[in-house]
Amino acid sequence: MDTFIVKAKLRRFNTPLSVVTGAVVGGQYAHQLLTYGVPVSLTAGCALAIFAAVRVAVGVLLERLSGETYRCEVIGCGFRVRLTGTDAGESRRWQEIALAHPTHNHRH
Ligand SMILES: [Zn+2]
Incomplete structure (x- = not known):
């Protein structure tokens, strides 16, 4: 399914x-x-x-x-996006946004 x-x-x-x-x-x-x-x-x-x-x-x-979570892959960056109710295309766009967001906020 x-x-x-x-x-x-x-x-x-x-x-x-x-x-x-x-x-x-x-x-x-x-x-x-x-x-x-x-x-x-x-x-x-x-x-x-x-x-x-x-x-x-x-x-x-x-x-x-029931949702999707995409995180920035830069070590120490806490940026993430959690989605619910999206289709495959919209989900893919948010995944790309999470991977290429402009400012990394490092948690120390
Ligand atoms: Zn980041």
């Missing part, structure tokens, strides 16, 4: 996948805490925090997997 199609599907399903994953993990923690007799108010707070953390982590991971 074409990588652009896979990446487009990852972008399309980013929100539902991250929300469902966060809800499942948060729900499992809530269930475990309730079986140990933890009060509902504490369990709800923990479950919501776990839901939010997992939802953001999965969302960032899927966003990274």
Whole structure:
């Protein structure tokens, strides 16, 4: 399968996948805490925090997997371009721009 199609599907399903994953993990923690007799108010707070953390982590991971990142190849230069939703031609142009950008900002 074409990588652009896979990446487009990852972008399309980013929100539902991250929300469902966060809800499942948060729900499992809530269930475990309730079986140990933890009060509902504490369990709800923990479950919501776990839901939010997992939802953001999965969302960032899927966003990274669904995009392209091009970096300058000059040693010490931190210039990079991250793209999502581009076709092959546009992606190639940004790759060339990243390789030939005019000013290198060195990180020390
Ligand atoms: Zn550079």
